[in-house]
Amino acid sequence: MSLTIRRAKLERLRLGNAPRVLELCSGCGGMSLGLHAAGFELVGHVENDPVAAESYALNFSSPEGVDRERWALPRDMVECSAADLAADLDLAEASGAFDVLAAGLPCQAFARIGRSKLRSVTGDDDAFRNDPRAKLYRRFLEYVEAVQPIAMIIENVPDILNFGGHNIPEEICETLDALGYETSYTLLNAAFYGVPQMRERLFLIAYDRSLGLRPTFPDPTHAAELPSGYEGARTVALKYIPSEGSHFHPIPAPGTDLPGAVAVRAALSDLPFISEHFRDPRTMRRRKLTEQLPYRTNNDLSAYARRMREWEGFATRRSTDGHLVRLTPRDFAIFRRMRVGADYPRALQIAEEIFSERLAEHHPRPRKGSRAWEEIRKSCVPPYDPGKFPNKWWKLEPTSPSRTLTAHLGKDSYSHIHWDSRQQRMISVREAARLQSFPDGFRFAGAMNAGFRQIGNAVPPLLALAIGRHLRGELGQALMRDRRDNREQNEAA
Known part of the structure; x- marks a missing residue:
């Protein structure tokens, strides 16, 4: 059944239709903005912060037939299932409505600064392990089974690679392997992609296995000399990459002939x-x-x-x-x-x-x-x-x-x-x-502190644009190759 659903989506893309995106934990829409600029269609989003959800609705038009009030509603991805969302947005069913599933999952339980804050508030050294936000990636995987996307994007802090000694992206990839996807993850720094900020983040990309693709990541467009602290943080984050069978993709390095980072x-x-x-x-x-x-x-x-x-x-x-x-x-x-x-x-x-x-x-x-x-x-x-x-x-x-x-x-x-x-x-x-x-x-939307919070939580749109263009390019090449193979088989017959 899942293969039939994904084949129908791939056929839709072969006909030239834009990939339809559902973003979980969308915030105000940094990733959505970049994906939209790369040619994706924004069909649904889930965000539990009312102010961030309002910002999303201010900037992105609701799909046809969905009034702005419903589009701006805050929704909790734990309480709101994919089926609930599809019904709320007047979509026939979740499994047929979305081609791409994206998520900037909350990072507070994974980031070292967030772990320190949780520790100071609770007095519990292991508070980060018990934070419900640390388990949202499992809810994401439930959405995968309900939506049956042909591609996925996950963004988080590098420390998710070392969550108390556990490499969560590797676990996600192993689960997606069993569901019929090819997966890769790596670290990208926003300064290498035209953003005037040295922001290091983990990105995970997955494709339906029938495409015959192992995900890669966009080449840097700018060169930057990162402070030593970033290299140290990378070393700590990468400590738990498996020595064999890893889904980790080498970190893209900028070439020597690139323009300097935006200052x-x-x-x-x-x-x-x-x-x-x-x-x-x-x-x-x-x-x-x-x-x-x-x-x-x-x-x-x-x-x-x-x-x-x-x-x-x-x-x-x-x-x-x-x-x-x-x-x-x-x-x-x-x-x-x-x-x-x-x-x-x-x-x-x-x-x-x-x-x-x-x-x-x-x-x-x-x-x-x-x-x-x-x-x-x-x-x-x-x-x-x-x-x-x-x-x-x-x-x-x-x-x-x-x-x-x-x-x-x-x-x-x-x-x-x-x-x-x-x-x-x-x-x-x-x-x-x-x-x-x-x-x-x-x-x-909101006042000053809410604005700062939404911005600090967001995926940089220019980095999301680079990833979106790269993803569309890889999908396009795979679909073109598939069309060519089918044509040659028909001619041979």
Whole structure:
């Protein structure tokens, strides 16, 4: 029965129809945006965060016959089955409705930073093992059996390769082998694919075995020198790759003749100059995420900035939205004095210098430990331990790609301080979106922190576009070869 279902889908693609995608844990739609730009049809999505689901509906039209309200509904992939979703979207049946199944499964239980947070909240060293999100890949496999896709894409953090000593992608591949698929997984860094961010992620691709394909991955389009920390993280993540019979595909390496990675300055320089947070904080407090501000310049745009402005279906002309930043007056002077590339230990040194200067302004000088002394110190010096939070603050280097954006960006956005000291601030929501390769016309529902969270959780659209184009290319070649073989067999008969 499953072979009959998949053959019908392959025949549909042979006739030139676009592959139909169902994305699980879609978030606001970073992967969907890239796949759509690569020629895929977005037929269904499942996302349990109401704000992210609303963003998805804001940016992607609902299928014919499905009203926007149903399209924007948050759905939990555990509670909502493939059959439930198909019925809700007026599709005949789940098994015939979708050709491609994609998922950016939640990474909190797998990522080391997420494991640390779970440990601190629960006091349990093994809390990550018991987190329900760590088992969602099994629910994904249930969707596979219900949907019978001809291709699949899974994205997650590299640490999913070493989940307490267990290689989960290898387990997924072994299960998919038994279901009639050919599978591969590898690590891809977004900076190698035109994204101005050094973001390392695991990707798994699977194809129906009848296609005769072993999945491969797109070649890099840009070259970048990754910091040593990334190589160390790779080594840890790859520790549990089986020595024999592995489904791991060698990590694609950039060639020597490729253009350099897109740098932060090229990505952000045309966006508005923001100073309201220290000049007129009331204006910043009143500003909405949807409020439009004019571009800083329309001349001498980088190729990347032009691409973010002109993305088909999301093009902008004179202005864009998302120009919100956090209001923390204590830290503006520290931002101004930090050099590019400086981190929290240096920021703390600067704060101590500012504190000493403020004390010297008072006559008589407050006694150490007095209430006045404590109040002045609190207004100047952040309370974080530099031993525990060495990377909590970081000032962007304009000539390099950014560090990884995280889902905690709304709370820990000092990890991305704007390099322009005159602006003395962290990045805005729109600047975070640019670093994640969301086009300027892409809209985010909710307030500032929700916008940051959606962006940090997303798959970079440009990376998803590279994967989508590669997947379509491999499918197209296999279908063409199959047509040719069938024609030759008919002629021989």
